[in-house]
Amino acid sequence: MHITELVKGEAHEVHLCEECFQSHVQNPEGVEGALAAGAMIKAPALGEAELEALEKLVCPTCKMTYREFRTQGRLGCAHCYIAFREELLPLLENIHGDTHHCGKFPKRAPDDSQKRYQLIKLRNDLRLAVAEESYEEAARLRDQIQELEGRISSEAAEAE
Amino acid sequence: MPAVDLKELLQLRGEWMRGEGPDSDIVISSRIRLARNLAQFPFLSRADDAVRAEIERTLHQQLVELALGGQVSYFDINQLEGIDRQLLVERQLISRELAESHGSRGVCFNRGENVSLMVNEEDHLRIQVLHCGFELDWCWQEIGRIDDLLEERVTYAFNEELGYLTACPTNVGTGIRVSVLMHLPALVLTKEIQKVFTALQKISLAVRGLYGEGSQAMGDFYQISNQITLGKSEEQLLKNLKDVVPNIIAYERKVRQALIKESRQQLHDKISRAYGTLKSAQSISSEETMHLLSSVRMGVNLGLIDDLPIPTVNELFMHTQPAHLQKLRKTSLDSADRNAARAAYLRQRLSSAHDGNNN
Numbered sequence: 001m002h003i004t005e006l007v008k009g010e011a012h013e014v015h016l017c018e019e020c021f022q023s024h025v026q027n028p029e030g031v032e033g034a035l036a037a038g039a040m041i042k043a044p045a046l047g048e049a050e051l052e053a054l055e056k057l058v059c060p061t062c063k064m065t066y067r068e069f070r071t072q073g074r075l076g077c078a079h080c081y082i083a084f085r086e087e088l089l090p091l092l093e094n095i096h097g098d099t100h101h102c103g104k105f106p107k108r109a110p111d112d113s114q115k116r117y118q119l120i121k122l123r124n125d126l127r128l129a130v131a132e133e134s135y136e137e138a139a140r141l142r143d144q145i146q147e148l149e150g151r152i153s154s155e156a157a158e159a160e
Numbered sequence: 161m162p163a164v165d166l167k168e169l170l171q172l173r174g175e176w177m178r179g180e181g182p183d184s185d186i187v188i189s190s191r192i193r194l195a196r197n198l199a200q201f202p203f204l205s206r207a208d209d210a211v212r213a214e215i216e217r218t219l220h221q222q223l224v225e226l227a228l229g230g231q232v233s234y235f236d237i238n239q240l241e242g243i244d245r246q247l248l249v250e251r252q253l254i255s256r257e258l259a260e261s262h263g264s265r266g267v268c269f270n271r272g273e274n275v276s277l278m279v280n281e282e283d284h285l286r287i288q289v290l291h292c293g294f295e296l297d298w299c300w301q302e303i304g305r306i307d308d309l310l311e312e313r314v315t316y317a318f319n320e321e322l323g324y325l326t327a328c329p330t331n332v333g334t335g336i337r338v339s340v341l342m343h344l345p346a347l348v349l350t351k352e353i354q355k356v357f358t359a360l361q362k363i364s365l366a367v368r369g370l371y372g373e374g375s376q377a378m379g380d381f382y383q384i385s386n387q388i389t390l391g392k393s394e395e396q397l398l399k400n401l402k403d404v405v406p407n408i409i410a411y412e413r414k415v416r417q418a419l420i421k422e423s424r425q426q427l428h429d430k431i432s433r434a435y436g437t438l439k440s441a442q443s444i445s446s447e448e449t450m451h452l453l454s455s456v457r458m459g460v461n462l463g464l465i466d467d468l469p470i471p472t473v474n475e476l477f478m479h480t481q482p483a484h485l486q487k488l489r490k491t492s493l494d495s496a497d498r499n500a501a502r503a504a505y506l507r508q509r510l511s512s513a514h515d516g517n518n519n
Contacts, residue, residue, distance in 0.1 A: 075327055075329070077202035078197065078317035081322055091329060092322075095330055095388075097364075097391060098392070101319075101321065101322050101390060102393050103394045104304075104323075104394055106315075107308065108311065121393065124393070128396075
């Protein structure tokens with residue numbers, strides 16, 4: 001398990017096995033101790049008040065609390081991703097180094113979502129093209145993105 | 161009605177074990193799995209027995225109706241005895257987690273054993289496609305086809321920001337795990353393997369043992385797979401593996417050649433002794449068998465053993481494991497009896513290997 005921790009704007013990579021990852025999710029300070037030698041994790045220990053706050057954060061669909069998720073490491077339903085979005089995004093950033101899907105998209109998804117998805121993918125491609133210094137490709141992608149953005153906003157205007 | 165009887169599995173050899181395909185001297189198999197959940201049900205941590213049963217019923221029906229190609233079997237894991245569950249684990253058709261968990265759950269696989277779909281594992285559905293050798297593109301095409309077919313019949317939990325939604329946030333996004341099972345005896349022997357691990361960690365690739373998460377590396381087999389599932393497309397994640405694996409293959413080959421060049425006699429001796437032990441032992445554990453077969457497999461690939469085909473070696477790796485052995489013997493055996501039965505089986509198979517009796 002590879003976790004990139006952002007500490008004061010600096011990226012630190014931490015390698016954890018599956019089990020340690022689970023305990024990192026539920027108990028960051030424990031892992032910090034375990035990794036004392038090369039400790040790079042700066043996750044504050046949770047006080048009673050904070051634990052109580054986590055208890056109050058409940059998914060309206062499946063009634064899982066965020067605290068339960070931190071203990072089990074598994075979410076209760078698809079809606080948890082929306083209910084705990086603010087808390088999950090930093091975690092996803094840690095795990096994946098990113099918070100936006102840019103892969104496959106269900107064919108039956110609404111057309112509007114398809115376009116938005118394509119936009120996410122194009123922006124990702126653009127980022128890669130710039131990183132690889134493929135400037136012609138980057139310019140082409142930039143045009144595509146502008147065109148698609150225009151189409152989405154004009155359609156949105158029509159709908160109003 | 162199942163197309164494959166579990167007893168029949170013993171007579172069959174999974175397509176991915178043929179020992180063919182690109183770079184099959186080092187890459188045993190390529191595998192891709194996708195984690196998917198049905199939109200209308202909670203994830204399994206929030207599913208009671210009734211909901212689990214309903215998910216299982218829904219997917220069971222959809223899966224058997226799916227045009228997977230060829231004959232398809234579906235097994236209700238709860239109906240299986242422990243040894244049969246273990247058999248499916250040894251054949252890589254189900255995970256340990258599915259074998260050992262509780263409640264309604266099942267597995268659907270084709271006769272070639274290169275497609276398997278697990279129901280109610282960590283997610284509602286885990287689709288897996290395997291191919292022998294280094295053949296990730298084929299796996300991706302095939303799993304994409306199956307995923308598309310299913311998508312026409314069911315609604316997956318999906319969100320345009322986060323992609324396919326999974327029970328564990330470590331799988332969210334693409335829900336994909338691309339993995340390559342490699343045999344790296346020379347890198348292990350020379351302890352170069354540690355450098356490989358360190359390099360792979362730096363680029364967010366995971367290294368696991370033969371049976372995936374938490375399993376020890378037995379017989380010098382390692383699974384290399386992506387760690388990240390969000391923020392990159394499936395093709396990018398595939399490309400990561402496709403770029404890196406050839407370097408590991410080249411490294412393993414280079415070290416093998418160096419061993420041949422610098423210490424041929426020592427290497428040949430080690431391999432011949434391993435082969436000799438397997439041919440003549442009277443009692444042998446599963447671990448020792450894996451260890452020795454690993455040397456023998458490298459010996460065959462280096463031309464130091466010339467009377468044993470690779471598919472037979474691959475089959476011995478599987479048939480000498482506890483559940484296979486007991487199924488072959490048609491009886492349950494304790495550990496000591498298993499060791500004797502394993503040794504007898506190896507003696508018999510290896511004495512007849514050069515008579516071409518290896519199918």
